[in-house]
Amino acid sequence: MGKNNRHVNINTEQESKERQGVDNRSKERQGVDSRSNENQGKEQQGKRQQNDSQEINSLYESDVLQEEELELKAYDSRLMKRLLTFAARYWFFFLIAVLLLFASTAVDLIRPYLMGITIDDYIKAGDSASLNRMGIYFLILLVAGFLFNLLQIYVLSYAGQSIIYNIRQKLFSHMQKLPLSYFDKNPIGRLVTRVTNDTETLNDMYTNVLVTLLKDFVLLAGTVVIMFRLNVSLTLVALAVMPIVVILTIFFRVKIRKVYRNVRIALARINSAISENISGMRVIQMFSRENQSFDRFNETGEEYKKAVMNEVVTFGLFRPVIEMLSSFSLALLIWFGGVKVLDGALTFGILYSFINYISMLFQPINDLAEKYNILQASMAASERIFMILDTPEEEDDGTVHLEDDTLKGDIEFKNVWFAYNNEDWVLRDVSFKVPAGQTVAIVGATGAGKTSIINLLSRLYEIQNGEILIDGINIRDIYKDDLRRYIGVVLQDVFLFSGKLKDNIRLNEEGISDEQIKAVAEYVNADGFINNLHGGYEAEVMERGSTLSSGQRQLLAFARALAFNPAILVLDEATSNIDTETELLIQDALHKLTKNRTTIVIAHRLSTIQHADNIILLHKGKVRESGNHQELLAKKGMYHSLYLLQYQKDESNHK
């Protein structure tokens, strides 16, 4: 009879354990995440730190608030349908899981019945031979249940993991095709969270909710059916408390949902309060506002404690009350059932089975609130994921392929207008030509729109008006991949990937051999410093290359660009101070790189400008002057002033 107790007992505690377990697993992960970050890049920039810190709990306040909003809509069938399409491929696994589940539920259901029979027919009857037989039956059942359970969990989690893998892959692939402007608008930390934690959340939905809900239902229905078949009136007695249980469950479900949500929001608030106060600690200290800031921090803490205590009270009421009702049900059974046994209308064994069945009825009810929470969280996560999947990819309606042997490399900007946002024109009616093989230097004060030109040529952003032509073909008509393949880009801020140095030159292009890498590195004078590194070309790039000087990084970027041997080269010179020796290497490399290659260079060095075939002076988005160095100087116009301002000192420094 104590089985009743056991079940309820295990359920209440185990459940809270499981809930915490799930919580912890994700938390632990995030914790480890932060710790591994610690190892990977102590010197990361402040901006990145911000991202990291927000990512720690993947609890963006906005995300939590969005969840809140979504919860008002409760369950969204549109989202569910879409989530199920991902599961469709694995229907077979789900089918097997469901079958196994039926089997293991059947085993669960039959055991109390057999117990009753054993007590009635064998133990009380003193039939020890049959008791032995029943013992063996039980053993078989046990092993069968073990196998069914094991297989079911495994099959289900295999399907779940596969689905998550697919969603993640799909999401990441889609994100590769999103326009650059999307990445400008969304903090990296948040995008990473979508690919990692949000997809992980879905896993719970597929494995914990989808099938187990079915199991709960089968278990409930099966128990009721068996009970009715055993004894109708006793079943009615046993179910007498059920209406109260149902009402309580509905009432608590609403309350628990609210309470749980408040906890999440309060935790998100603490997170953002800590992150904000740490970032602003200097200001706080500078103005001696420690006490005030402490009080405010304390408030968020108090709020959190209040929310948590609310949770404790709600769960603390719900579970014991349900458990109490199950004991009431037991008391009723003993009373009515006992009377019937006394009257001889019922055997003791059946009564015993009933007591065990009661516990089975209460088991799923305890889980319900939890399942609902998982469902909610995964709905919110899927909404965020689908939002990304629904963002249109970069446009690519090109029809023309570029060919190695026919490509000459003439570039023309024709009345180009461009703005990152709306009418904030960065380029206004810019027109210029770069004949094949020539080098054009673009100069101008900061904010003149120079860098945009690089972005536009390879269509990282789309222009609003005018056209850009390569060999007389509008770049919109060229396949984007072709376009980018034939344009080599060297950015001012050289991004290095973790991994070997040589892999930073060839990127993922397996076709570029180690010899080729060595050859291009030698050609652009990067060979010298690479060989001096511990490990040479095999050296691991540490902390995103922060151990390399900016000059060395620039040389690496040259090598990278050259390795792909582009017909057109676009480069943004580094502005930062570079030691004289490296500077000479860079100038020499640049000279070799641009020879016989159509080149657009955003120039910051006098030597680069002097070597250019043509100079274009941009100012406030317009082309102001153009010509070669001598011509422009002779004009005594804006170029002359700019020369005096920016390059003259340069010259004196390097002489």
Place this chain on the structure above:
Amino acid sequence: MSAFRYIRDLLLWHKYRYVLGVIFLLCVDILQLVMPKILGNATDSLEGGTLTRAKLAEFAVIIALIAIGIATFRFLFRYALYGASRSIELSFRNRFYAHLQRLSSNYFNTHKTGDLMAHATNDMNNVTMATGQGVIFAIDCLMIPIAALIMMLITAGWRLTAACFAPLLLLAITVLFFMKIMESTVTKQQEAFSNLTETARENFSGIRVVKSFVQEQKEIEKFRAVNKINKEANLRFTRLMSMMFPSVMLISSLSFIIALWYGGIMVIEGSLTLGDFVAFNSYLGLLIWPITALGWVANIFQRGSVSLERINKIMDERPEISDRKSSNYQADEFGPNKSAAYNEKRIESKIGAGIEGRIESPATSKILGRIEFRNLSFTYPGSANPVLKNISITVESGKTLAIVGRTGTGKTTLINLIPRLLSVPAGTLLIDGTDINDIPLSLLRGSIGCVPQDTFLFSDTIGNNIDFYRDFSMDEVENASRIARLYDNIMEFPGQFDTIVGERGVTLSGGQKQRVAIARAVLGSPSILILDDCLSAVDAKTEESILGDLKKLMKQRTSIIVSHRISAVKDADEIIVLDDGQIIERGTHTSLLELGGYYHSLHTRQLLADEIERAD
């Protein structure tokens, strides 16, 4: 040193709640142990034929009453113990935060925000788990098995008990075994996940390169590889889990079969009554959960102690900058002239309220604003090269000093020393003739209005960001915003001064943010005004008009201004040029122009830049 050094008093503070909670918990356990006995008795009297309807009703009522008792005590112990652990969490987190507030800027430069956040949330949570759930389950896991075992021995003798208990030993071993393998699996799983995260992060950070070199497809393949590893690591984990749970079920059910079988035989032989048989089964049921939970309980405490250790490490960090004990300005942490006993009491009441982190020190004096750097050199801790070398300047009260120089020459470091955001070497920096280390921090910082280079706004109303919780009147706040040329902008906002700024509210432009910081600094007429390149994001016209007002303000107080713009510095009483941590030029605008050095070339370049800027 004890691992509990920063938490012991908090635990002791809640000792009565713990004691009460444990008593309630024991009540639940005892009532749970009574239940099987009652069922057994009912069964025996039923079998013995001594059971009457009245007695049956009595049993039912007793069961119902016990159920009510269990529910009540269960609620009470949860409330008491979880409540205690949450109160400890709150106080501990507050203590942690208060400690962070005392650390110098240098600490935050070398420690990542993300890690500190992880400590304040994840680690804190682990400690809370240990002080709450950990305690509950530890007691459960200890009490219930022992009591149940004793009851089983009494009810059915040692033979049956031993037979049924044997698989449970196996269960404990199995669970511990799984936990052990799980550890390495979880580590691998976490590694895979963090690898996945890192790959995605790196890709998104370098998306420009990826796109420019048409590496999308290759990157997708690269991601596929880590995605796959992650999936496999997860599967390994789930494989274990799918083994573990059914195994636990199998082994615990084995006990029941033995009870049924061997117990049944004993009943048949007559050495056990049916009622004892039923009761025995119930006791067995009580045993399963605590034994299964053993490994998990150990895990909670282990994690809690690791987290506590991590937090302790930060708490051990001694604040680099704090008020000196023997100060000319009589002020210590808990106010002047208060007895130790009084302080003791205050601390205690504050622990209770969870607000002990407040610093109290009344300003007892006023700073006039004479600043003297006396042959000051400064080196950041852990670095070999000094950032500032032999700086000697005196700024008389009410005068203005301007600092120019290239980036990275130590200008901001110099400025940060004045409010002691960095630790100042003794005797090198004097305010009103007193070593800065001898001036109470609150007095010092309260007398300085500083506009830092990078402005920081809190997600709060714009009014609160200017007032910054100093309780100035609305008039004063408005006036300050007028000086900063911000008033008109604010009036255009939907909520005016009550408009929320930051991520959850209105986004301000860089120039607007800088002007909020200026308004914040000028508010309350500080004796010393420090402007660290604070107009860089403001357009030339606004800059001019702000400077006009600021200059009037600066006439009345000691001011230090760092700027790249000649227009901002030319009226200063003294201008110094810093290079590589040293003063290379000093004088007034006119004298420096005549000198023909860095300042002169800066001036010329500025004129050219203005010329270019004006061209349109």
